[in-house]
Amino acid sequence: MSGLLDLVKPRRSLSRRKRADRLFAACGAGAVFLVVLWIGFLFASLLVRALPAMTAYEIALTVQLEPEQIPPDNPRRGNWRGVLAQAVADLLNAEAQTLDAELIPSERVAAKLLLSKGAAAELRSLVIKNPSWLGKTGTESARTVFLPVSDSLDQYAKGLLVPSTQDGALVSPKTAELFDQLRQAGVVQRKFAWRFFVRADSRFPALAGIAGAVKGSLLAIMVCLFLSFPVGVAAAVWFEDFAPEGRRTDLFRINVYNLAAVPSIIFGLLGLAVFLNFFSMPRGAPLVGGMVLALMTLPTVIVVSASALRAVPSNLREAALALGASRQEAILHHVLPYALPGILTGTIIGLARAFGETAPLLLIGMTAFLTSVPEGISSPATALPAQIFLWADQPERGFAARASAAIVALLIVLTLVNLAAILLREKMEKGRSR
Amino acid sequence: MGTLHAPRTIPTTPPATNKKKNLNPRCPKPRTRFGFLVSCGLSLVWAFALMALVLVAPALARDTVHIVGSSTVFPFSQAVAEEFTGLTEFSAPVVESTGTGGGFKLFCSGIGAATPDVTGASRLMKDSEKELCVENGVASVTEVRFGFDGLSIATSQEAQPLALTPRQIFLALAAEVPQDGNWIANPFSRWNEVDASLPNEEIIVFGPPPTSGTRDAFLELAVVPGCDSFAETKSLDKETRKQRCHRLRSDGPFIEAGENDNLIVQRLVSDPRAVGIFGLSFLEENRDKLRGVAVNGVEPSFETVRDRSYPLVRPLLVYVKNAHREVIPGLEDFVAAFVDEWAIGESGYLLERGLVPLEATARAETQEVALSAKPLF
Numbered sequence: 001m002s003g004l005l006d007l008v009k010p011r012r013s014l015s016r017r018k019r020a021d022r023l024f025a026a027c028g029a030g031a032v033f034l035v036v037l038w039i040g041f042l043f044a045s046l047l048v049r050a051l052p053a054m055t056a057y058e059i060a061l062t063v064q065l066e067p068e069q070i071p072p073d074n075p076r077r078g079n080w081r082g083v084l085a086q087a088v089a090d091l092l093n094a095e096a097q098t099l100d101a102e103l104i105p106s107e108r109v110a111a112k113l114l115l116s117k118g119a120a121a122e123l124r125s126l127v128i129k130n131p132s133w134l135g136k137t138g139t140e141s142a143r144t145v146f147l148p149v150s151d152s153l154d155q156y157a158k159g160l161l162v163p164s165t166q167d168g169a170l171v172s173p174k175t176a177e178l179f180d181q182l183r184q185a186g187v188v189q190r191k192f193a194w195r196f197f198v199r200a201d202s203r204f205p206a207l208a209g210i211a212g213a214v215k216g217s218l219l220a221i222m223v224c225l226f227l228s229f230p231v232g233v234a235a236a237v238w239f240e241d242f243a244p245e246g247r248r249t250d251l252f253r254i255n256v257y258n259l260a261a262v263p264s265i266i267f268g269l270l271g272l273a274v275f276l277n278f279f280s281m282p283r284g285a286p287l288v289g290g291m292v293l294a295l296m297t298l299p300t301v302i303v304v305s306a307s308a309l310r311a312v313p314s315n316l317r318e319a320a321l322a323l324g325a326s327r328q329e330a331i332l333h334h335v336l337p338y339a340l341p342g343i344l345t346g347t348i349i350g351l352a353r354a355f356g357e358t359a360p361l362l363l364i365g366m367t368a369f370l371t372s373v374p375e376g377i378s379s380p381a382t383a384l385p386a387q388i389f390l391w392a393d394q395p396e397r398g399f400a401a402r403a404s405a406a407i408v409a410l411l412i413v414l415t416l417v418n419l420a421a422i423l424l425r426e427k428m429e430k431g432r433s434r
Numbered sequence: 435m436g437t438l439h440a441p442r443t444i445p446t447t448p449p450a451t452n453k454k455k456n457l458n459p460r461c462p463k464p465r466t467r468f469g470f471l472v473s474c475g476l477s478l479v480w481a482f483a484l485m486a487l488v489l490v491a492p493a494l495a496r497d498t499v500h501i502v503g504s505s506t507v508f509p510f511s512q513a514v515a516e517e518f519t520g521l522t523e524f525s526a527p528v529v530e531s532t533g534t535g536g537g538f539k540l541f542c543s544g545i546g547a548a549t550p551d552v553t554g555a556s557r558l559m560k561d562s563e564k565e566l567c568v569e570n571g572v573a574s575v576t577e578v579r580f581g582f583d584g585l586s587i588a589t590s591q592e593a594q595p596l597a598l599t600p601r602q603i604f605l606a607l608a609a610e611v612p613q614d615g616n617w618i619a620n621p622f623s624r625w626n627e628v629d630a631s632l633p634n635e636e637i638i639v640f641g642p643p644p645t646s647g648t649r650d651a652f653l654e655l656a657v658v659p660g661c662d663s664f665a666e667t668k669s670l671d672k673e674t675r676k677q678r679c680h681r682l683r684s685d686g687p688f689i690e691a692g693e694n695d696n697l698i699v700q701r702l703v704s705d706p707r708a709v710g711i712f713g714l715s716f717l718e719e720n721r722d723k724l725r726g727v728a729v730n731g732v733e734p735s736f737e738t739v740r741d742r743s744y745p746l747v748r749p750l751l752v753y754v755k756n757a758h759r760e761v762i763p764g765l766e767d768f769v770a771a772f773v774d775e776w777a778i779g780e781s782g783y784l785l786e787r788g789l790v791p792l793e794a795t796a797r798a799e800t801q802e803v804a805l806s807a808k809p810l811f
Contacts, residue, residue, distance in 0.1 A: 076521050117786055121520050161722060169721055200526075203512045203787075230480055280548040282496060284528055365530055369508070371516045372526035380498060380528040390531075393694050395509075395715040400696070 046411075049404035052158045056193040056206060058146040059114060059182070061087040063123065065133055065141045072135035075127055080120040084147075085111040091187065098185045103178040113175050114182075116148040118204030123147060148195075148206035149188060151398045153179050157190070160397065196405065200373045201387065205398025208391070210406050212373045214413075216286055216366065216381030217355060223290020223377055224297055224354050229347055231294075232301030233336075236343075239302070240309040241331055260299035267296040268360030276364060284365035284380040292364055293354040300353070304346025308339040341428035348421035352414050358385040384410050496547040499527040499768045503537030504647050505693070506583055506713065507554025507750055509787045517783060518771045524764035534647045541753060542567035551758045551765050555751045556583070556647040564811055574756035574809040578769070579800055580778050582790035584714035584739035585651055585746040587727040592706040594633055597728040600745070602629050604660025606637050607688050609681040612666035620683045637687040640698045641711040644690075651748040652711055653680050656729065659745075699724065714739060715788040739790050747790060756807045773797075773804040 063083050070078035088111040092104050105113055116122070126145060127133055133143055148154070152170040155161040156179065163169065163176040182188045200212030235256070243249040271292035275281045281288050312335050320330035336343075361367060367386040374381035382390070384406060391403035499518075501511045508531040515527040530550075532540060537553035542563060559577065567575060587603075589596055598606075605628045610617045625632035642649040661667055661679035670678060682688050691698045695712040702710045703723050710724075714734055717724055726734040729745055738744035752772065759766050771777060777784050778800075780791055792800060802808075 121516065124520055164722060166721070170719075203509070203516055226480075230477070276548060277543075280546060283500065283548060283550075284530070365528075367530060369512050369515065369529040369531075370526055371519050379525075380500075392696065393505075395695065395713070395719040397719060 043411075046404050046408055049401060050408045051401075052155075052160065053196055053398075053401035053405035054193055055158075055190050056195070057149045057154050057157050057183075057188055058191050059091075059149050059188050060144055060146055061091060062142050062144045063087045065127065065143060066137060067135060067141075070127065070134060072131075075131070075134060076124065078124070078127075080124050081111070084115060084120055084123065087111075088114060095182070095185055095187060099178065099181050103174055103181065105175075105178070112150075114149060114153065114179070116150050116154075116204055116206045118202060118207045119147040121202075121204070122207055146189070146191065148204075149179070151205055151396060154206065155397050157183070196402065200371055201369055201382065201390070202371060203369075203396075205394075205396050205402060208399070208402055210384065210387060210409055212370055213382045213384045213387035213406070214409070216289075216374050217384040219286035219374065219377050219381060220289035220293060220361075220366070220383060221351055221355055223287055224293040225347070225351060227291060227294035228297040228301050228350070232298050232347070233305050233343060235298075235302045236305030236309055237331060237336070239306050241327065241335075256299055256302050258299075260303050262299075263359075264296050264357050265359040265363070267292050268363035270295065271360060272363045282378055282380070284368050284382075285378045286366070286374065286381045287377040288364050289361050289366045289381070289383060290377070292360045293357060296357065296360060297347075297350040297354050300350035301343075301347050304350070305339070305343045308342025308346065309335060311342065312338045341425040344428070345421045345425045348417055348424070352417045352421075355417070356385055356410060356414060358383070358389060361386055362389075384413075497763050498525050499552065499762060499765050500550040501527060501529045501552045501554065501752075502532045502540050502550040503530075503552070503554030503752070504534040504556045504750075505531045506534075506556040506647055506748075507752060509715065510580070510750065510784050510789060511552075511554055511752070513784055513787055514768070514772045514777055517777070518764075518768055521771065522764065522767055524767065527764070527768060533645065538563040538566070538753075541755065542570055542572050544570045545572060545755070545757050547762075549755070551755050551762055552768070553753050555753065556651060556748055558749075558751070559753060559810070568811070572755060572757070574807070575811065576754045576756055576803060576807050577810045578752045578754060578773060578804045579749055579792065579796070580752060580773060580789075581750050581784065581792055582739070582747045583750050583788060584734060584736070584744060584790065585648060585655065585711065585748065586714045586717040586734040587656075587709060587711055587729065587746075588702065588717045588724045588734070589709050589727060590702050590706040591723055591725050593725065594635075595725060595728075596625075596633070596709070597731060598632075599730055600656050600660035601663045602632065602660070603656045603729075604663075604679075605629070607639060607641075607657060607682050608661065608679070609683045610678055612664050615666060617666070617678060620685070623687060635707050638705065638708040639688050639711065640691040640701055640708055641682070641688060642690070643692060646693055648711070648713060652746070653682075655746045655748065657682070713788070718788065736785075736788060736790075742790075750789070753810070754804070754807070756809065759807060769804050773801045 061084070064086065065083065069083050070080075085107065089107040092099070092110060096104070104110075111119075123145060133141075149157075152161060153175070156163060156171045156176055161171055163171040163173045165173060179188065195207055196209045198211050199207060199209030202208040239249070239253060239256075243252075271288060275288045275291055276283055316338060317330055317335055320334045321327070325333070358367075361383050366381060366383050367390060368380055368382055369390065370380060370382055388403050388406045388410070391399040391406065499515075501515065503511070508529065511527075511529045515529050518524070519526040534555045534557060537550075537555065538559060540550050541553035543549050559575075567573075587598070605611055605620075606622060606625065608620055611620050611622075612618075613621075622628050622637065624634060624636055626634045628637075641652065658679045661675075667675060667679065691701065691710070695716045698710040698712050699716055699720050702708050709727060714736070717726055717734060718736060728734075732738050732744045734744050734746070739747055754765075754769055759769075774782075775797075776782055778789065778791055778797065780794075782789070782791065785791065791797065
């Protein structure tokens with residue numbers, strides 16, 4: 001008896017074991033805390049940096065679109081800078097009583113000091129979109145438009161730049177004071193930066209947006225889905241249901257599984273050599289980008305689909321076959337629907353990874369500067385991560401906030417995609433258990 | 435996984451009677467034929483679409499101008515591309531920053547829609563690159579010099595103002611320096627060891643990596659002239675001279691900071707002892723945080739670069755593939771827009787981006803060369 005009791009008796013005291021237990025749990029909780037802290041820190045710092053890009057200071061200008069300045073038949077060749085200089089001079093005259101006289105700059109430099117360098121281009125594209133504004137004279141030719149203020153003043157207003165009297169300073173205290181008075185007069189307003197969401201890239205921070213890059217990314221991802229999902233699922237089905245047992249199949253399988261671990265830049269090199277140089281497909285097109293990303297996602301889709309198929313209870317398949325279904329019927333009607341939630345989750349996660357990928361796109365030219373939103377899968381485009389890379393390397397200050405905002409946009413898209421994957425899976429699994 | 439495989443012995447064709455009678459109303463009739471047709475149809479459509487993608491895509495003619503090349507020329511190509519889009523009906527040009535060497539490699543890879551039309555360079559085309567072009571059928575290329583660009587050396591605003599000469603730059607940064615007729619590994623670790631007039635501060639210089647055109651220009655314009663100012667250099671043969679004068683130290687004081695100039699700016703701000711080397715636009719854009727380092731007594735600024743009193747100035751060029759001129763819509767107009775007075779003239783919009791314009795006569799010559807497609811070789 002005593003011998004048996006000795007066996008049951010704990011080696012260590014109960015309190016020590018409980019303490020070790022608590023410590024073990026605390027380690028886990030600590031790890032989670034660290035992860036949350038890091039992610040929180042990352043998100044917070046990104047959001048703080050991105051916030052300035054969400055608003056823009058704009059100046060309300062009344063421009064005179066007289067035919068002698070802007071020829072109605074060829075508005076592109078109009079004297080846009082002249083129109084703006086006149087409009088700024090008029091504005092300062094009209095506000096003369098609310099402004100300190102010594103702050104008002106000479107007419108020659110006023111537009112340059114206050115307005116963004118891209119204001120002329122912005123006004124031009126605005127008028128080209130509204131041709132009915134042209135061809136009028138006198139007061140009828142006047143239009144009130146909101147145009148972005150200069151990059152430095154925008155930075156100053158957001159507290160990112162301190163005026164200084166030193167030579168070559170970006171904002172002098174005098175200009176800053178004038179700007180503040182214009183703000184009090186209501187001429188300069190802080191507005192939501194809608195351009196950031198609807199425009200393609202620009203060399204002016206105030207006019208640059210992510211729409212072009214987002215569309216380029218989505219087009220590439222669509223091509224990627226279109227290629228990798230059918231091929232991946234078909235390959236997984238073959239591996240799980242049709243492949244003959246043997247060394248050759250194992251070799252195939254191991255090769256495919258290893259491909260999933262190949263660095264993405266290798267797929268970019270492959271795309272460069274095969275798609276661009278051999279098939280001479282257009283450089284920088286979402287079509288090629290999507291094909292390269294599909295090569296990269298394919299192994300992931302195969303691996304995930306194969307394991308989802310493997311997780312289907314074998315009696316489901318066997319029951320179907322026993323009832324006389326062909327193998328094709330058993331797979332299409334019973335096995336695949338059962339495995340679909342897993343397959344879809346895997347595919348979506350693979351696509352999410354492809355969405356954030358830059359390295360392969362760099363090599364096939366999807367990192368170009370483009371001032372228009374891509375039209376289709378064969379027109380040149382930029383991807384969102386490549387856009388972030390481009391903006392981070394620009395000298396203009398305003399691009400730093402834009403890069404952060406683009407990162408936030410990328411993270412939001414990825415979070416939504418992952419959320420969709422989870423919801424889809426839950427919904428389908430609920431449907432399956434019914 | 436093998437155990438889950440369907441046993442091969444089970445007969446796979448169902449008896450015909452099963453198909454017709456649907457005994458259990460809750461269990462729908464198996465849609466065998468339908469499913470088969472759908473899957474067959476889908477895979478056919480898919481295969482056709484894939485073939486179409488692969489075969490048709492290259493046949494699509496390109497209707498956008500494609501520019502690659504130097505990251506130094508990139509901001510200027512960007513500006514011209516954006517203005518060009520605003521001024522004409524042509525679709526927006528594609529501008530890629532690939533580095534000067536990478537640009538030439540793509541540019542000289544052949545003729546056709548898959549190859550770029552224009553490449554930017556911050557140095558002249560090398561003979562090896564010309565050979566590559568000719569080898570691949572790029573027979574006629576026009577060289578367009580459109581201006582100059584400044585480099586800058588800078589410190590944080592908090593640092594003491596610094597003024598250097600090429601000789602001091604060479605002594606501080608070269609791998610080997612001459613001393614009493616011998617070449618020895620660079621022994622200096624503080625600025626006042628290089629020259630007693632300089633502050634008693636550690637030498638910490640952030641500069642571009644060897645792959646960067648900025649590095650080549652910095653060596654050519656600041657380090658080599660400093661190297662040549664020593665009597666010991668004169669007696670060296672060409673190869674050794676090149677080796678001695680072009681090699682920067684790798685024992686710590688000179689730090690390769692990667693291609694991103696904004697990173698160097700951030701590091702200068704956080705460490706007032708540090709000195710950085712980058713494009714002039716980055717100094718101009720961060721005047722509130724940075725201070726230029728005078729070279730030969732001249733501070734870097736757009737003005738001193740423009741009047742050529744500041745020595746660190748390099749040429750900017752673009753190369754145009756003449757065989758594409760008639761084929762790619764808008765290329766002719768794009769080249770014209772690039773050399774227009776409105777772009778590269780004395781008050782052109784490229785000056786906003788830090789371009790130093792050519793003299794009026796040189797500019798006229800550039801415009802003539804660019805528009806007449808004068809071949810380089």
